[in-house]
Amino acid sequence: MNRFLLVPFYEHPADRPEAWSALVEAAPSLYGVVVNPASGAGEAPDPAFAAVAGRLRAAGVPLLGYADTAYGRRPHAEVVTDLLRHRDWYGTDGAFLDQVATAPAALAHYRRIAVAARAAGAGTLVLNHGAHPDPGYEEFADLLVTFEGPWDTYRTLDLPVAAHYCHLVYAAPPGVRPVTPVHCAVPGTGAHPWGTLPHLLEPAR
Numbered sequence: 001m002n003r004f005l006l007v008p009f010y011e012h013p014a015d016r017p018e019a020w021s022a023l024v025e026a027a028p029s030l031y032g033v034v035v036n037p038a039s040g041a042g043e044a045p046d047p048a049f050a051a052v053a054g055r056l057r058a059a060g061v062p063l064l065g066y067a068d069t070a071y072g073r074r075p076h077a078e079v080v081t082d083l084l085r086h087r088d089w090y091g092t093d094g095a096f097l098d099q100v101a102t103a104p105a106a107l108a109h110y111r112r113i114a115v116a117a118r119a120a121g122a123g124t125l126v127l128n129h130g131a132h133p134d135p136g137y138e139e140f141a142d143l144l145v146t147f148e149g150p151w152d153t154y155r156t157l158d159l160p161v162a163a164h165y166c167h168l169v170y171a172a173p174p175g176v177r178p179v180t181p182v183h184c185a186v187p188g189t190g191a192h193p194w195g196t197l198p199h200l201l202e203p204a205r
Contacts, residue, residue: 006126006143006166006182007201008034008066008096008194013048020052022201027059031143031182032098032124036066041085053090065092069113071099072106080116087121094124102133105127114140126166138164143182151176151185174199 007030013020023033037046053063055096065086067079079097083164086092095117100110110127117125127141128134130148137144143166147159154162159167159179170193172185188196197200 003029003031005198005201006025006031006034006064006168006184007035007197008168008184009197010034010036010192010194011096012037012046013052016195019197019202020055021195024052024055024059024060026090027056029063030061032064032094032096032126033064033097034064034066034163035086035090035092037090040067040082041065041089045089047146048085050090052194053092057091062094063090063092064096064124065090065122066095066096066098069100069110070099072101076109076112076116079113080120082118083117083122090136091172094126095122096115096126098128100127100133100137102129102131102137104136107134107136110137111140128168130168132160146180147178150189153180160198170194172199 037049058190065083067082069079083095097114114125125141126143127137130143132146143164145166147167149167154169161179163181165180166179167180168176169185171189176185178185184198185200186196
């Protein structure tokens with residue numbers, strides 16, 4: 001089974017039910033889907049997200065709870081609270097930490113978060129640096145997002161490639177496939193590019 005797509009899809013299931021159904025149907029190709037109801041878990045469970053999370057789990061899709069870390073500025077307890085809520089409300093079995101620092105000075109902070117995430121049941125831990133980080137982060141994460149940005153930038157770069165690196169590319173034309181084994185390329189642009197699915201998963205309209 002080739003699970004090559006890590007999909008951050010930040011749309012409400014009530015607004016885009018057909019797109020969430022397309023994710024369920026694509027289950028065998030999904031490395032994971034990032035669950036992000038409210039730039040995190042929010043303050044209370046969202047029934048629509050809980051329902052679609054149940055469908056994805058039943059299809060065998062790994063679910064990664066989203067938590068913003070503000071490049072190390074967000075307190076440890078707030079990040080862990082987000083991850084625990086994702087687990088308890090949506091049944092996530094992994095974590096997607098966003099806006100992760102790249103410098104070695106923040107390693108201890110993120111190592112502590114990683115320990116807490118594993119203790120909370122995160123079988124898969126993804127760190128979204130958006131750029132190439134210090135190699136110390138490889139010690140405690142399963143996947144490092146070492147590029148996040150538009151296709152016009154991505155196509156000009158010669159980035160390192162490894163099995164545990166992931167590239168997230170937006171404003172991508174049809175047929176584009178990033179070079180890392182796990183990746184995602186979507187057509188979305190502007191301030192909210194992750195409100196679109198990869199071209200090959202977009203349901204017919």
